[in-house]
Amino acid sequence: MPVKLHAGLAIDGFTLEEPLHEGGMATLWRVRHPDHALPMLMKLPRIQYGEAVSQIVGFEVERMLLPVLRGPHVPRYIATGDYEDQPYLVMEHVSGDTLRPLLDRTPLPADRVAHLGALSALALEDLHRQHVVHLDIKPSNLLLHADANGERIVLIDFGLSRHSQLPDLLAEQFHIPMGTAPYIAPEQVLGIRSDPRSDLFALGVTLYHLATGQRPFGFPSSQRGLKRRFYQDPAPPRSLVPDLPRWLQEIILRCLEVDADARHPTAAQLAFDLQHPEQVVLTERGERMQRSGALATTRRWWRFVGHDIAQKTNVADAARAPLIMVAVDLKHHDLGLNDALRDTVQRIVQTSPGARLACITVMRTARIGLDSNLDADGRNRHVKRLVGLRDWARPLELPHHRITFHVLESSDVADALVDYARNNVIDHLIMGARGVTGVRRILGSVSARVVAEANCTTTVVRSRADGAAEATAPP
Structure with missing residues (x-):
């Protein structure tokens, strides 16, 4: 269930004191913490049903940027995290209007x-x-x-x-x-x-x-x-x-x-x-x-x-680091495939010190009708997958400026991955491949479609239990 905010609630050591602002995109609370003497506020994005995905991504932008900003013209960064799938950002509470x-x-x-x-x-x-x-x-x-x-x-x-x-x-x-x-x-x-x-x-x-x-x-x-x-x-x-x-x-x-x-x-x-x-x-x-x-x-x-x-609009930055994309299936828990996928990603990223990694997962949506973004337990599906991506990538130990996390929403997983790779000029796409069933033989697997349609180098990784580590296809 989404976190029910109230005075006295403790979130990772920060105690909520009183709400300062109830906005359409986020809630601001004054908070205290025994290790911090300065006035602080906690920003918590609204993640209930019906909230726009863009505001969740916008919150991710803010908690990526605020830690690297300095000086008297920005609030001081304190902490960030996820509490029971509720993201939060703690910063200095600057007085004034x-x-x-x-x-x-x-x-x-x-x-x-x-x-x-x-x-x-x-x-x-x-x-x-x-x-x-x-x-x-x-x-x-x-x-x-x-x-x-x-x-x-x-x-x-x-x-x-x-x-x-x-x-x-x-x-x-x-x-x-x-x-x-x-x-x-x-x-x-x-x-x-x-x-x-x-x-x-x-x-x-x-x-x-x-x-x-x-x-x-x-x-x-x-x-x-x-x-x-x-x-x-x-x-x-x-x-x-x-x-x-x-x-x-x-x-x-x-x-x-x-x-x-x-x-x-x-x-x-x-x-x-x-x-x-x-x-x-x-x-x-x-x-x-x-x-x-x-x-x-x-x-x-x-x-x-x-x-x-x-x-x-046609002018692009001439210099950029290689962009690497890894597609992670959070719905099917194949530990062997996850380990093989992480090992492959780590090896490829390490060969390019300036490379940046985008971790992607696709949340299936209905072709017709309106899907709720809350699961059966009342948890925001988009945020739940963001947390899952971070958990998957934590062993990679990449600094925050070299890794990002994206939850795409689409009725067609292969189309979503190919479009993302094309629109963001991805250099190398890495994904896992599950075993081939009768249905996949007839309709074609997601990985096979991505290899055929993506305009970048694509590496498909299999579980070690399947006997093959990976196969790479050029664009």
Whole structure:
């Protein structure tokens, strides 16, 4: 059964004291632990029936990233684990409030908007220097903390983030835009998740809202609505708030440029402009008082949607470590096959020190109808398999940055494995093969279909009891 949370419950030594937030994706509790003196909170994702798989993957992203982040602009990582199939993440409880309540008091004075923007940009600069793009910057993820040294912004909620030197779990498992609709940058709409300037766009949306009381692109609810920001520019802030300084409009509209090359090159440069308004060079952006006309809008549509941005989506990182994928069947417990599969994986991974391993299992779903994601005991099937994958891989003793875990959902196991390997440019796929029954002779085994259809090197491992260790097929 899913864990029933209540005050006094002890989870791996952490005692729940009181709930701080009941969100749609996770619950936050204040916790204490005898070995930790600082204030702490525990984040527990919602894993009941009906919860989106993407939010479970997002939680996995956050607990992969938070331990490697440092500095005053992120909460300090404490611990993570799984308690009776309930994942959790413990972090420092940073005092203060997010910028979300300020939206009820907009428009704010220009100097306050600039101050909050500069603090946010400095926090982003610190994050970007750690090779991370946040990708979900919005008022509710910008926490304003005050202490003896003054105010600073602490960034929270890294469920959509991307670390350039760690696996991008969301991109590997999903192929739809990830972000919050009013704030998502144009390149994110197209699936580009590697540009730090995407965070500057989202911060520009936040500053626009704080300065005018309105969102520049509304609250689109469809892919078509998201794409309007490619060619329909927002109303100039000064057309909504006439006494807004030209320098602030210049900065905000520069953040909202469709082409990332036209934005500030770095968050540090954005912070500098916000801190030194007298040095901001005004262009026609600062003078603008109305939206572009129909002709300019049409030209922009052709330029960005039809040509330039489409070309940018084809740019890939030139250097990458080999990607190895192992398909693990958690439903059939064949100890001999599991041992042989682990031995093969370990041997192959060790031959490539820079290799990364993706552990995959497929959860079968009905072709027709709606499956519950809870099993007969009330446990979340997706989370249960994530825990099973971690248990299977623990003897490999790989560092966290070299191994990831994915639960795919499909009515066809072979199709799911082949699609994952193709979509994520896997170099080497390893899987086990069970004994051949009469049905498999007629219909073809999963491993035989994968070998025939996968576009990468495929190694099929048999149990030692079957007399054969493995067989490898080139792409």
